[in-house]
Amino acid sequence: MSASARPWTSAPSSPRAVAEDLIVQRPEGLYCPAGDFHIDPWRPVARAVITHAHADHARRGHGAYLATAISEGVLRSRLGPITLQGLAYGEAVLINGVRVSLHPAGHVLGSAQVRVEHAGQVWVASGDYFTSGHTHDTNTTCVPFEPVRCHCFITESTFGLPIYRWRPQAELMAEINAWWAANAAAGRASLLLGYSFGKAQRLLAGVDASIGPIVVHGAVEPLNEAYRAAGVALPPTLRLEAVKDKALLQRALVVAPPAVLGSAWARKLGEHSDAFASGWMQLRGARRRQGVDRGFVLSDHADWPGLQQAIAATGASRVIVTHGYEAVMVRWLQQQGLEAGSFRTEFGADDGEAPAMLAAPVAASEAADQSFAG
Numbered sequence: 001m002s003a004s005a006r007p008w009t010s011a012p013s014s015p016r017a018v019a020e021d022l023i024v025q026r027p028e029g030l031y032c033p034a035g036d037f038h039i040d041p042w043r044p045v046a047r048a049v050i051t052h053a054h055a056d057h058a059r060r061g062h063g064a065y066l067a068t069a070i071s072e073g074v075l076r077s078r079l080g081p082i083t084l085q086g087l088a089y090g091e092a093v094l095i096n097g098v099r100v101s102l103h104p105a106g107h108v109l110g111s112a113q114v115r116v117e118h119a120g121q122v123w124v125a126s127g128d129y130f131t132s133g134h135t136h137d138t139n140t141t142c143v144p145f146e147p148v149r150c151h152c153f154i155t156e157s158t159f160g161l162p163i164y165r166w167r168p169q170a171e172l173m174a175e176i177n178a179w180w181a182a183n184a185a186a187g188r189a190s191l192l193l194g195y196s197f198g199k200a201q202r203l204l205a206g207v208d209a210s211i212g213p214i215v216v217h218g219a220v221e222p223l224n225e226a227y228r229a230a231g232v233a234l235p236p237t238l239r240l241e242a243v244k245d246k247a248l249l250q251r252a253l254v255v256a257p258p259a260v261l262g263s264a265w266a267r268k269l270g271e272h273s274d275a276f277a278s279g280w281m282q283l284r285g286a287r288r289r290q291g292v293d294r295g296f297v298l299s300d301h302a303d304w305p306g307l308q309q310a311i312a313a314t315g316a317s318r319v320i321v322t323h324g325y326e327a328v329m330v331r332w333l334q335q336q337g338l339e340a341g342s343f344r345t346e347f348g349a350d351d352g353e354a355p356a357m358l359a360a361p362v363a364a365s366e367a368a369d370q371s372f373a374g
């Protein structure tokens with residue numbers, strides 16, 4: 001064990017007062033008083049347990065990081081030199097007498113829920129997770145979400161409104177393939193926009209690579225390599241800069257982050273159709289506001305039925321809702337007879353599901369309108 005691992009495995013120091021709640025909210029983020037560590041903190045802290053490598057959950061400046069070993073490569077490439085201990089799923093460490101383990105969240109490569117056990121109490125902080133009403137329709141690019149039994153479940157709620165119900169991924173991929181094939185037949189490129197980490201690889205793993213060549217943006221390929229290194233099968237991909245014969249682009253699927261929309265980079269593709277893959281595409285008007293030809297509803301977050309089933313499967317009698325439609329979800333949970341509340345967090349601002357144009361305030365107001373209009 002390296003010296004860098006010591007902050008996580010040191011013997012318990014002086015006995016601490018057992019806090020009533022295992023995890024509380026602090027200005028710097030979610031905090032476990034008994035173990036003296038934070039979970040996905042947004043301000044610099046001594047010890048941070050990290051659920052996954054998206055920018056709003058994994059930030060710079062913490063003294064020591066604890067995360068899944070699978071996420072180590074992406075975390076290090078995004079955060080630079082950090083003190084990081086990696087855990088296997090289900091492996092436990094004791095932090096000041098608090099037992100901490102990480103469990104699959106099905107969101108992106110290496111994503112985890114944090115299970116915290118102390119003095120007979122078990123709390124689970126979900127981070128972001130993917131599961132849908134189609135229970136067996138899992139995210140195949142990472143270890144699927146596994147419910148963990150607990151007394152209190154801290155859940156995300158990014159798509160916690162009844163309007164969000166994902167269709168089976170196979171149906172969606174068939175739509176994307178048909179769109180790509182039609183563009184290829186017409187001799188134009190298919191620019192498919194999705195976040196570089198997670199969404200892009202899900203798209204790549206799901207498309208039919210026999211339709212044509214697959215070209216990716218330079219921000220996407222390093223993540224592809226991390227997925228391949230973890231044993232996830234992705235079709236061959238080519239950086240745009242490596243495309244010598246421009247005629248090849250006329251049949252190509254081009255996967256790039258949403259930021260390239262309208263950029264000089266996108267103009268290099270010549271004539272093309274563009275599409276955006278995001279859960280927000282379920283909102284009326286989102287595609288039009290984004291200014292793309294097509295919208296595909298593909299999310300790395302749980303839909304409404306997925307959230308409900310995930311929460312029920314924990315057996316928790318108490319639920320704390322974080323980023324998303326907290327009020328709606330809390331009300332629904334209370335109607336089910338559960339003790340429910342919310343934590344105000346700084347998650348979701350840079351979540352990768354939506355570019356700034358579609359970000360929370362606009363989407364939330366529109367979604368709320370749709371949800372409660374009759």
Ligand SMILES: [Zn+2]
Nearest residue numbers: 054107128351
């Ligand atoms: Zn995330």
Ligand SMILES: [Zn+2]
Nearest residue numbers: 128347348351
């Ligand atoms: Zn998040």
